Amino acid sequence: MQTTTYVPGAPNWLDLGSPDTGASAAFYSAVFGWELRSAGPEAGDYGFFLRDGRTVAGLGPLTEAGASPSWTVYFHTPDADATAKAVEQGGGRVRVAPADVFSFGRMAAFTDPTGADFAVWQPRETGGLEVVGVPDSLSWVELYTTDAEAAKAFYRSVFSWQMNDVAMSPELTYTVLSPAAAGAEAAHGGLMQLPQENLDAGSTPEWHPYFEVSDCDATVGRAREAGATVIIPTTEAEGIGRFAMFLDPAGAPFAVITTAKD
Numbered sequence: 001m002q003t004t005t006y007v008p009g010a011p012n013w014l015d016l017g018s019p020d021t022g023a024s025a026a027f028y029s030a031v032f033g034w035e036l037r038s039a040g041p042e043a044g045d046y047g048f049f050l051r052d053g054r055t056v057a058g059l060g061p062l063t064e065a066g067a068s069p070s071w072t073v074y075f076h077t078p079d080a081d082a083t084a085k086a087v088e089q090g091g092g093r094v095r096v097a098p099a100d101v102f103s104f105g106r107m108a109a110f111t112d113p114t115g116a117d118f119a120v121w122q123p124r125e126t127g128g129l130e131v132v133g134v135p136d137s138l139s140w141v142e143l144y145t146t147d148a149e150a151a152k153a154f155y156r157s158v159f160s161w162q163m164n165d166v167a168m169s170p171e172l173t174y175t176v177l178s179p180a181a182a183g184a185e186a187a188h189g190g191l192m193q194l195p196q197e198n199l200d201a202g203s204t205p206e207w208h209p210y211f212e213v214s215d216c217d218a219t220v221g222r223a224r225e226a227g228a229t230v231i232i233p234t235t236e237a238e239g240i241g242r243f244a245m246f247l248d249p250a251g252a253p254f255a256v257i258t259t260a261k262d
Contacts, residue, residue: 002133002140002188006076009159009179010188011141012128013074013121014209015058017067018250021045024059027249030226031219032056032136032211054130056137064095069250072109073141073207074121075159076128080106083120083158087112090157098122113154114145116205139212139257141189145205148175148193155191163191171195208245208253216242216258223256 006012018024025036025047034049034056046060062069077083080098087094087110095117096109106122121128132138145151152175155161160180164187168174175191178184194203213219220234223246231253232245243257 002138003186004128004130004132006123006128007179007181007186008076008078009161009181010076010186011073011132011138012076012123013058013119014056014071014129014138015046015060015074016069016071016252017060017062017064018069018252019062020250021047021059021061024248024250025049027226027228031223031228032213034136051131051136056129056131069248069252070117070206071209071252071254072117072119073209074107074119074128077120077122080108080120080122084108084110086158090154092154092158112145112151112205114147114151114205116143116145116151116207118207133212135212135214137212138209139259140210141207142210142255143189143191143205143207144194144198144203145191146194146199148173148191151191151205206253208255210243210255210257213256213258216244216256219256220244 016024028034028049034051036047037050038047046058048055049057049059084094084098091113093111095111098106098108100106103124104126105124107119109119111117152163162178162180164176166174166176176187177189177191178187216234227249228246230246234242234244236242239260241257241259243255245255247253
C-alpha cells in the first residue's frame with residue numbers, strides 16, 4: 001500500500017516526459033481532474049500536477065535524445081551517489097548522473113539490465129509526492145521485463161526489496177515488491193515477464209504507474225474520450241480490484257485501478 005511515509009526503496013516521485021506538455025496537461029485534467037502548476041522558467045518548463053492543491057506527479061518536456069513519451073518512476077534513496085554505484089555494479093546504466101535539484105533533493109536516472117528506465121530521488125526539502133493511495137493519485141508501480149529473473153536479481157542488489165512470487169497461471173508468475181524496511185503489507189509494486197505475444201507486438205521493458213480511481217469504468221470512458229488508446233480493457237481481478245491500462249495520446253503507458261474493498 002502506498003503511503004507518503006517514504007522509506008528507502010519505496011516509490012516517492014513520478015513524472016511524465018511529454019513532447020507536448022500543454023496537450024498532456026489537458027488530457028490528464030480531463031481524466032483525473034488534475035491542475036497543472038508551473039515550477040517557473042528556471043525549472044525548464046517543468047510543472048506539478050495537483051489534486052486538491054497537493055502534488056500527485058510532475059510533468060516536463062522530453063530532454064533526452066531519442067526519448068519516448070513515458071512516465072518515470074522514482075524510488076527513495078538516502079544516497080543517490082551510492083545507488084548509482086550499485087546500479088553500475090548490478091549491470092545497469094547511469095543515464096543521468098546524480099545531481100542536485102535546487103535545494104529540493106538529489107536525483108539520478110538509470111536503465112536496468114533488461115532495458116527499463118527508472119530513477120531515484122534523495123529527499124531534502126521535498127520528501128516526495130504529497131498525496132498517494134487515494135483516488136486520482138499513484139497507488140502502484142509495475143515493471144514489464146524481458147527477463148524476470150535478471151530483473152529481480154538487479155533490483156534486489158540495488159534496493160534490497162523483498163519479493164514474493166505469486167503464480168497467476170501455469171504460464172505467468174507475478175512478483176510482488178516491498179521495501180526492505182517494511183513488511184509485505186507495504187508492498188508498492190509488481191514485476192512480470194512480458195509474454196511472447198506482447199514481445200511479438202512490439203512491447204519493450206518499462207515501468208508504468210497505476211492510479212487509484214473511484215470508478216474504473218467511468219475513468220476508462222473519460223480516457224477514451226480524451227484520446228487514450230486502451231491496451232488492456234477493464235478487467236476484474238478477484239480480491240485485487242477492477243483495472244485497465246492505456247497509452248495516453250502521446251504514447252505513454254499508464255493504468256488505473258479501483259481497488260477491491262476488504
